[in-house]
Amino acid sequence: MNSSLGRSGALAGAALFSFALAAAGGGVRPLTANSAGPLPGYSGAPGDSDCTACHTTNPVNSGSATPTITAPSVVTPGSAHVVGVSITGNQNPAKNGFEITLRDAAGSFVGSWTTLMLPPLFNAAKTQTHPFNAGYHEHSASGNTLSAWTMQWNAPTTLAPGPVTLYAAVNDADGDASASGDFIYVLSKKMFQASLTSPSSTWGLGALASLVFSAPGRAGDYYFIAPSEDPTPFPLGGAMELQVNPLTGFTAYALSTPTFFINLTGVLGSTDSATGYVYVPPVPALSGLSLHFAGVTTNATAVPTEVSNRFTALFQ
Numbered sequence: 001m002n003s004s005l006g007r008s009g010a011l012a013g014a015a016l017f018s019f020a021l022a023a024a025g026g027g028v029r030p031l032t033a034n035s036a037g038p039l040p041g042y043s044g045a046p047g048d049s050d051c052t053a054c055h056t057t058n059p060v061n062s063g064s065a066t067p068t069i070t071a072p073s074v075v076t077p078g079s080a081h082v083v084g085v086s087i088t089g090n091q092n093p094a095k096n097g098f099e100i101t102l103r104d105a106a107g108s109f110v111g112s113w114t115t116l117m118l119p120p121l122f123n124a125a126k127t128q129t130h131p132f133n134a135g136y137h138e139h140s141a142s143g144n145t146l147s148a149w150t151m152q153w154n155a156p157t158t159l160a161p162g163p164v165t166l167y168a169a170v171n172d173a174d175g176d177a178s179a180s181g182d183f184i185y186v187l188s189k190k191m192f193q194a195s196l197t198s199p200s201s202t203w204g205l206g207a208l209a210s211l212v213f214s215a216p217g218r219a220g221d222y223y224f225i226a227p228s229e230d231p232t233p234f235p236l237g238g239a240m241e242l243q244v245n246p247l248t249g250f251t252a253y254a255l256s257t258p259t260f261f262i263n264l265t266g267v268l269g270s271t272d273s274a275t276g277y278v279y280v281p282p283v284p285a286l287s288g289l290s291l292h293f294a295g296v297t298t299n300a301t302a303v304p305t306e307v308s309n310r311f312t313a314l315f316q
Protein backbone atom coordinates (compact mmCIF):
# COMPACT_ATOMS: atom_id res chain seq x y z
CA MET A 1 0.00 0.00 0.00
CA ASN A 2 2.76 2.37 0.92
CA SER A 3 5.68 2.25 -1.47
CA SER A 4 7.60 5.12 0.16
CA LEU A 5 8.07 3.50 3.55
CA GLY A 6 11.57 2.28 2.83
CA ARG A 7 12.82 5.78 2.03
CA SER A 8 13.53 7.00 5.52
CA GLY A 9 13.40 5.90 9.11
CA ALA A 10 11.34 8.95 10.03
CA LEU A 11 8.69 7.99 7.52
CA ALA A 12 8.59 4.44 8.75
CA GLY A 13 8.22 5.67 12.32
CA ALA A 14 5.41 8.01 11.34
CA ALA A 15 3.68 5.20 9.49
CA LEU A 16 3.95 2.94 12.55
CA PHE A 17 2.44 5.72 14.64
CA SER A 18 -0.41 6.08 12.16
CA PHE A 19 -0.91 2.34 12.20
CA ALA A 20 -1.13 2.37 15.98
CA LEU A 21 -3.75 5.10 15.80
CA ALA A 22 -5.72 3.16 13.23
CA ALA A 23 -5.64 0.10 15.47
CA ALA A 24 -6.74 2.16 18.49
CA GLY A 25 -9.56 3.65 16.48
CA GLY A 26 -10.87 0.23 15.55
CA GLY A 27 -9.78 0.66 11.94
CA VAL A 28 -12.58 3.14 11.32
CA ARG A 29 -10.56 4.69 8.51
CA PRO A 30 -7.19 3.91 7.02
CA LEU A 31 -5.02 6.45 8.82
CA THR A 32 -1.84 5.20 7.18
CA ALA A 33 -3.13 6.71 3.95
CA ASN A 34 -2.07 10.33 4.39
CA SER A 35 -3.57 10.96 1.01
CA ALA A 36 -6.92 10.34 2.74
CA GLY A 37 -6.29 13.18 5.21
CA PRO A 38 -3.11 14.05 7.13
CA LEU A 39 -2.61 13.90 10.90
CA PRO A 40 -3.35 17.07 12.91
CA GLY A 41 -0.44 19.36 13.77
CA TYR A 42 1.06 19.87 10.29
CA SER A 43 -0.66 23.13 9.32
CA GLY A 44 2.34 25.45 9.66
CA ALA A 45 0.56 27.35 12.48
CA PRO A 46 2.72 28.55 15.40
CA GLY A 47 3.76 25.42 17.33
CA ASP A 48 2.83 23.11 14.42
CA SER A 49 5.07 21.35 11.97
CA ASP A 50 4.13 21.25 8.28
CA CYS A 51 3.84 18.52 5.64
CA THR A 52 7.57 18.70 4.83
CA ALA A 53 8.07 16.63 8.01
CA CYS A 54 7.35 13.66 5.69
CA HIS A 55 7.07 15.21 2.21
CA THR A 56 10.79 15.95 2.27
CA THR A 57 11.74 16.21 -1.43
CA ASN A 58 11.40 20.01 -1.68
CA PRO A 59 11.85 22.76 0.95
CA VAL A 60 8.60 24.40 2.09
CA ASN A 61 7.39 27.21 -0.23
CA SER A 62 10.05 26.41 -2.85
CA GLY A 63 7.65 25.56 -5.69
CA SER A 64 6.20 27.83 -8.35
CA ALA A 65 2.48 27.17 -7.72
CA THR A 66 0.24 29.74 -6.04
CA PRO A 67 -1.71 28.66 -2.94
CA THR A 68 -4.50 30.90 -1.64
CA ILE A 69 -6.69 31.14 1.44
CA THR A 70 -9.94 33.01 0.84
CA ALA A 71 -11.96 34.24 3.80
CA PRO A 72 -13.86 37.37 4.81
CA SER A 73 -11.51 40.14 5.98
CA VAL A 74 -13.77 40.75 8.98
CA VAL A 75 -14.73 38.12 11.57
CA THR A 76 -18.22 38.25 13.07
CA PRO A 77 -18.52 36.54 16.48
CA GLY A 78 -21.23 33.88 16.55
CA SER A 79 -21.42 33.67 12.74
CA ALA A 80 -20.37 31.19 10.06
CA HIS A 81 -17.50 32.14 7.73
CA VAL A 82 -16.93 30.46 4.38
CA VAL A 83 -13.24 29.63 3.99
CA GLY A 84 -11.55 28.46 0.79
CA VAL A 85 -8.16 26.87 0.19
CA SER A 86 -6.92 26.54 -3.39
CA ILE A 87 -3.80 26.10 -5.46
CA THR A 88 -3.14 27.16 -9.05
CA GLY A 89 -0.18 26.48 -11.32
CA ASN A 90 0.34 23.10 -9.66
CA GLN A 91 2.31 20.22 -11.15
CA ASN A 92 -0.61 17.75 -11.13
CA PRO A 93 -4.05 19.35 -10.76
CA ALA A 94 -5.53 15.89 -10.12
CA LYS A 95 -3.67 15.24 -6.83
CA ASN A 96 -3.44 17.80 -4.01
CA GLY A 97 -4.14 18.11 -0.33
CA PHE A 98 -4.38 20.61 2.50
CA GLU A 99 -4.80 21.07 6.22
CA ILE A 100 -6.11 24.25 7.85
CA THR A 101 -6.48 25.50 11.40
CA LEU A 102 -7.01 28.85 13.13
CA ARG A 103 -5.66 30.77 16.12
CA ASP A 104 -7.32 33.60 18.02
CA ALA A 105 -5.23 36.55 19.20
CA ALA A 106 -4.52 34.67 22.45
CA GLY A 107 -3.03 31.77 20.46
CA SER A 108 -5.82 29.18 20.82
CA PHE A 109 -8.03 27.40 18.33
CA VAL A 110 -11.60 28.62 18.85
CA GLY A 111 -14.92 27.92 17.14
CA SER A 112 -15.57 24.87 14.97
CA TRP A 113 -15.33 23.61 11.39
CA THR A 114 -18.20 22.43 9.20
CA THR A 115 -17.94 20.46 5.96
CA LEU A 116 -19.99 22.16 3.25
CA MET A 117 -22.11 20.61 0.55
CA LEU A 118 -21.87 22.98 -2.37
CA PRO A 119 -23.10 22.66 -5.94
CA PRO A 120 -21.90 21.54 -8.41
CA LEU A 121 -19.74 19.13 -6.41
CA PHE A 122 -21.94 18.64 -3.31
CA ASN A 123 -18.57 17.88 -1.83
CA ALA A 124 -19.56 16.69 1.63
CA ALA A 125 -16.92 14.00 1.39
CA LYS A 126 -14.21 16.26 -0.10
CA THR A 127 -13.17 17.86 3.20
CA GLN A 128 -13.34 16.68 6.79
CA THR A 129 -12.67 17.80 10.34
CA HIS A 130 -9.99 15.57 11.80
CA PRO A 131 -11.73 12.94 13.97
CA PHE A 132 -9.13 13.21 16.76
CA ASN A 133 -8.63 16.99 16.80
CA ALA A 134 -11.54 19.23 15.86
CA GLY A 135 -9.23 22.22 15.40
CA TYR A 136 -8.05 20.82 12.08
CA HIS A 137 -9.93 20.61 8.79
CA GLU A 138 -8.43 18.94 5.69
CA HIS A 139 -8.97 17.09 2.44
CA SER A 140 -10.63 13.68 2.61
CA ALA A 141 -9.86 10.51 0.64
CA SER A 142 -11.97 11.62 -2.31
CA GLY A 143 -11.01 15.30 -1.85
CA ASN A 144 -7.37 14.86 -2.91
CA THR A 145 -8.37 15.05 -6.58
CA LEU A 146 -9.35 18.74 -6.23
CA SER A 147 -7.28 21.92 -6.45
CA ALA A 148 -9.79 23.97 -4.45
CA TRP A 149 -11.82 23.21 -1.35
CA THR A 150 -14.52 25.18 0.45
CA MET A 151 -15.49 24.77 4.10
CA GLN A 152 -16.98 26.74 6.93
CA TRP A 153 -15.51 28.08 10.16
CA ASN A 154 -18.02 28.94 12.86
CA ALA A 155 -16.81 31.76 15.11
CA PRO A 156 -17.53 31.56 18.84
CA THR A 157 -19.90 34.20 20.27
CA THR A 158 -17.06 35.95 22.08
CA LEU A 159 -13.49 36.39 20.92
CA ALA A 160 -10.32 37.64 22.59
CA PRO A 161 -9.46 41.15 21.33
CA GLY A 162 -7.47 41.17 18.09
CA PRO A 163 -7.61 39.33 14.78
CA VAL A 164 -7.96 35.59 14.25
CA THR A 165 -5.50 33.96 11.85
CA LEU A 166 -6.10 31.04 9.49
CA TYR A 167 -3.04 28.82 8.86
CA ALA A 168 -2.97 26.30 6.02
CA ALA A 169 -0.47 23.85 4.59
CA VAL A 170 -1.09 22.84 0.96
CA ASN A 171 0.45 19.90 -0.87
CA ASP A 172 0.98 20.29 -4.63
CA ALA A 173 1.39 16.52 -5.04
CA ASP A 174 2.77 14.70 -8.07
CA GLY A 175 0.21 11.91 -7.74
CA ASP A 176 2.59 8.96 -7.39
CA ALA A 177 0.92 7.79 -4.14
CA SER A 178 4.11 8.47 -2.16
CA ALA A 179 5.37 11.32 0.00
CA SER A 180 8.17 12.11 -2.47
CA GLY A 181 8.17 14.56 -5.36
CA ASP A 182 5.60 16.88 -3.79
CA PHE A 183 5.77 20.66 -3.23
CA ILE A 184 4.48 21.91 0.13
CA TYR A 185 3.33 25.46 0.86
CA VAL A 186 2.30 27.17 4.10
CA LEU A 187 0.34 30.40 4.23
CA SER A 188 -1.90 32.39 6.54
CA LYS A 189 -4.70 34.92 6.41
CA LYS A 190 -6.09 37.21 9.10
CA MET A 191 -9.71 38.06 9.82
CA PHE A 192 -10.16 41.27 11.81
CA GLN A 193 -12.75 42.23 14.40
CA ALA A 194 -12.65 45.91 13.44
CA SER A 195 -13.53 46.88 9.89
CA LEU A 196 -12.43 49.73 7.64
CA THR A 197 -14.43 50.23 4.45
CA SER A 198 -15.22 52.81 1.81
CA PRO A 199 -18.07 52.80 -0.72
CA SER A 200 -15.54 52.50 -3.54
CA SER A 201 -11.92 51.44 -3.82
CA THR A 202 -11.23 53.87 -6.68
CA TRP A 203 -11.26 57.50 -5.62
CA GLY A 204 -11.57 60.21 -8.27
CA LEU A 205 -9.22 63.19 -8.18
CA GLY A 206 -11.05 66.06 -6.50
CA ALA A 207 -13.53 63.73 -4.75
CA LEU A 208 -14.31 63.64 -1.04
CA ALA A 209 -14.03 59.94 -0.15
CA SER A 210 -15.30 58.47 3.10
CA LEU A 211 -13.77 55.77 5.29
CA VAL A 212 -16.05 54.02 7.79
CA PHE A 213 -14.22 52.56 10.77
CA SER A 214 -16.20 50.20 12.98
CA ALA A 215 -14.91 48.41 16.08
CA PRO A 216 -17.73 46.45 17.77
CA GLY A 217 -17.88 47.00 21.53
CA ARG A 218 -15.27 49.79 21.45
CA ALA A 219 -17.50 52.89 21.84
CA GLY A 220 -15.60 55.52 23.80
CA ASP A 221 -12.17 54.22 22.78
CA TYR A 222 -9.80 56.45 20.85
CA TYR A 223 -9.48 55.61 17.16
CA PHE A 224 -6.83 56.32 14.57
CA ILE A 225 -7.07 55.61 10.84
CA ALA A 226 -3.49 55.59 9.52
CA PRO A 227 -2.88 56.39 5.83
CA SER A 228 0.36 55.13 4.32
CA GLU A 229 1.88 54.35 0.94
CA ASP A 230 3.52 51.29 2.58
CA PRO A 231 1.20 48.28 3.27
CA THR A 232 3.75 46.53 5.52
CA PRO A 233 2.10 45.58 8.85
CA PHE A 234 3.50 47.38 11.90
CA PRO A 235 3.68 45.61 15.30
CA LEU A 236 1.74 47.25 18.13
CA GLY A 237 2.33 44.51 20.73
CA GLY A 238 1.06 40.93 20.96
CA ALA A 239 -1.29 39.97 18.13
CA MET A 240 -2.11 43.62 17.45
CA GLU A 241 -0.59 44.79 14.16
CA LEU A 242 -1.47 47.99 12.35
CA GLN A 243 -1.94 46.80 8.76
CA VAL A 244 0.09 49.69 7.30
CA ASN A 245 3.50 51.17 8.12
CA PRO A 246 2.95 54.55 9.80
CA LEU A 247 6.66 55.43 9.89
CA THR A 248 7.24 56.41 6.26
CA GLY A 249 6.47 60.09 6.83
CA PHE A 250 3.22 59.98 4.91
CA THR A 251 1.10 59.34 8.02
CA ALA A 252 2.59 62.38 9.75
CA TYR A 253 2.04 64.45 6.60
CA ALA A 254 -1.62 63.37 6.49
CA LEU A 255 -2.21 64.19 10.16
CA SER A 256 -0.67 67.64 9.65
CA THR A 257 -2.86 68.29 6.60
CA PRO A 258 -6.42 68.34 8.00
CA THR A 259 -7.73 69.97 4.81
CA PHE A 260 -7.16 66.75 2.87
CA PHE A 261 -7.36 64.17 5.70
CA ILE A 262 -10.37 64.76 7.92
CA ASN A 263 -11.45 62.97 11.14
CA LEU A 264 -8.72 60.35 10.98
CA THR A 265 -8.46 60.49 14.78
CA GLY A 266 -11.08 60.92 17.47
CA VAL A 267 -13.29 58.97 19.84
CA LEU A 268 -15.57 56.17 18.62
CA GLY A 269 -19.24 57.09 18.95
CA SER A 270 -22.03 55.12 20.58
CA THR A 271 -22.46 53.08 17.39
CA ASP A 272 -18.89 51.78 17.84
CA SER A 273 -17.97 53.56 14.62
CA ALA A 274 -16.56 56.75 13.14
CA THR A 275 -16.24 58.18 9.63
CA GLY A 276 -13.09 59.75 8.29
CA TYR A 277 -12.76 61.61 4.99
CA VAL A 278 -10.07 62.11 2.42
CA TYR A 279 -10.24 64.99 0.00
CA VAL A 280 -8.29 63.72 -2.99
CA PRO A 281 -6.32 66.69 -4.31
CA PRO A 282 -7.23 67.41 -7.94
CA VAL A 283 -3.61 66.95 -9.02
CA PRO A 284 -3.20 64.84 -12.18
CA ALA A 285 0.19 63.57 -10.97
CA LEU A 286 -1.62 61.64 -8.20
CA SER A 287 -3.53 59.48 -10.69
CA GLY A 288 -2.54 55.84 -10.31
CA LEU A 289 -1.33 56.23 -6.70
CA SER A 290 -2.43 53.54 -4.27
CA LEU A 291 -2.91 54.63 -0.69
CA HIS A 292 -3.39 52.15 2.15
CA PHE A 293 -5.38 52.71 5.33
CA ALA A 294 -5.71 50.76 8.56
CA GLY A 295 -7.47 51.48 11.83
CA VAL A 296 -6.59 50.94 15.48
CA THR A 297 -8.49 51.70 18.68
CA THR A 298 -6.80 52.38 22.01
CA ASN A 299 -7.86 52.86 25.60
CA ALA A 300 -7.12 56.04 27.57
CA THR A 301 -3.55 54.93 28.24
CA ALA A 302 -2.84 54.36 24.51
CA VAL A 303 -2.89 50.56 24.76
CA PRO A 304 -4.29 49.09 21.50
CA THR A 305 -7.71 47.47 22.00
CA GLU A 306 -8.51 46.44 18.40
CA VAL A 307 -7.08 46.63 14.87
CA SER A 308 -8.81 46.63 11.49
CA ASN A 309 -8.23 45.18 8.07
CA ARG A 310 -6.23 47.20 5.52
CA PHE A 311 -8.22 49.16 2.96
CA THR A 312 -6.49 50.23 -0.26
CA ALA A 313 -7.73 53.10 -2.43
CA LEU A 314 -6.58 53.80 -5.97
CA PHE A 315 -6.54 57.47 -6.99
CA GLN A 316 -7.89 57.94 -10.50
Ligand code: HEC
Pocket residue numbers: 002004011014015032033034035036038039042043050051052053054055095096097098099144169170171173174175176177178179182
Ligand atom coordinates in the same frame (compact mmCIF):
# COMPACT_ATOMS: atom_id res chain seq x y z
C1 HEC B 1 3.62 11.53 9.07
C2 HEC B 1 4.09 11.65 7.70
C3 HEC B 1 3.24 12.53 6.79
C4 HEC B 1 2.84 13.82 7.01
C5 HEC B 1 3.12 14.71 8.21
C6 HEC B 1 2.10 14.22 5.85
N1 HEC B 1 2.05 13.22 4.95
FE1 HEC B 1 1.07 13.22 3.19
N2 HEC B 1 1.75 11.39 2.77
C7 HEC B 1 2.52 10.61 3.61
C8 HEC B 1 2.77 9.32 2.98
C9 HEC B 1 3.56 8.17 3.58
C10 HEC B 1 2.11 9.35 1.73
C11 HEC B 1 2.03 8.24 0.69
C12 HEC B 1 0.95 7.27 1.11
C13 HEC B 1 -0.40 7.83 0.84
O1 HEC B 1 -0.72 8.12 -0.31
O2 HEC B 1 -1.12 8.04 1.80
C14 HEC B 1 1.48 10.66 1.65
C15 HEC B 1 0.75 11.07 0.57
C16 HEC B 1 0.06 12.26 0.49
C17 HEC B 1 -0.69 12.70 -0.67
C18 HEC B 1 -0.77 11.99 -2.02
C19 HEC B 1 0.61 12.23 -2.71
C20 HEC B 1 0.73 11.74 -4.13
O3 HEC B 1 1.65 12.23 -4.84
O4 HEC B 1 -0.06 10.88 -4.56
C21 HEC B 1 -1.26 13.89 -0.34
C22 HEC B 1 -2.15 14.75 -1.21
C23 HEC B 1 -0.81 14.21 1.00
N3 HEC B 1 -0.02 13.20 1.46
C24 HEC B 1 -1.13 15.39 1.67
C25 HEC B 1 -0.50 15.79 2.85
C26 HEC B 1 -0.67 17.10 3.42
C27 HEC B 1 -1.54 18.22 2.89
C28 HEC B 1 0.11 17.12 4.54
C29 HEC B 1 0.33 18.26 5.52
C30 HEC B 1 -0.85 18.92 6.07
C31 HEC B 1 0.71 15.82 4.67
N4 HEC B 1 0.34 15.05 3.62
C32 HEC B 1 1.54 15.48 5.72
C33 HEC B 1 3.00 10.96 4.83
C34 HEC B 1 2.76 12.16 5.46
